[in-house]
Amino acid sequence: MYDGGKIIFGLIIFLVLVTLPFTLSIGKDYTKVNPKIDTPEIMKLPETERKCVESKDFMRKEHMKMLIEWRDAVVRDGKTLYVNSQGKTFNMSLQNTCMQCHSNKSKFCDECHNYVKVKPYCWDCHIEPKENIKKEAAL
Template sequence: MYDSGKIIPGIILFVGLFTFPLWSNLGKAAPAPKPELPKTEKVCVMDAAFMKTEHMVLLNDWRDKVVREANRVWVGPDGKEYQMSLQNSCMQCHASKTKFCDQCHNYAGVKPYCWECHLEPKENM
C-alpha cells in the first residue's frame, strides 16, 4: 500500500478508458432503417411484425424441410400454399437486395449466409 497514491488513480484511469466506448455514444443511436417495400398487392407469407423478427427462423425451417425432407410446399396460417423458395417466393416481391435486405442487415450488423448457396439478385440501378 506504499503506492496507493498511484494505484487508485491508475485504476480510475483504466476503468475510464476501458468503458469510454460505452458512455461516449450514450443516447446517439442511429435511426432505424426504412427498407423499400414491394409495390405489389401480393400478401407476404406472414404478417410484417412476424417477418421483422422471425424471418430467419422461417427461412431456416424452410431450408431444413426442402433439403432434408424434400418438401417444397408450405401452408401459411391463412391456408394458402406457398413454394418454399427464397428466389421463387421471397425475391419475387422483395427484388432489390440492396434496397430491402441489406438495409436492415447492415443496421443490425449481421451477415446472412443466404447468398453462399442462392444466386444473388442482379440489381437494376
C-alpha cells in the same frame, strides 16, 4: 490498497473501452432504417394481393427462424411446400420465392442487417436478384 494507482489506472482503461460504442457515436447522425417493399414486382400486384407469406408483424419478428425452418424442411426432409396460416401454399425458396417479390436486396435485406451489424451468410451461396447489382453499379 496495494498498487492503488495501478488498479485505478486499469479501471479507467476498462471504462473507456467498455463505453467506446457510445462515445464513438457522439455527434453522429441518427440513421433511421427504412426497408423498402415497393419493388416493381410487388407494385404490379393488385392491392389485396400485396401480402407476404405471413403477416408483416410475424415476418419482421420471425423471418430468420422461418428461413431456417424452410431450409431444413427443403434440404433435409424434401418438403418444398409451405402452408401458411391462411391455408395458402407457397414454394419454399429464398431465391425463387422470397426474392422474386423482394427484388431489392440492398433496400430490403441489407438496410436493417447493416444497421444492426448482422451478416447472415445467405448470400455467400444464394444468388441475389439481378436488378440490384445493376443499380449498385449505376450508383
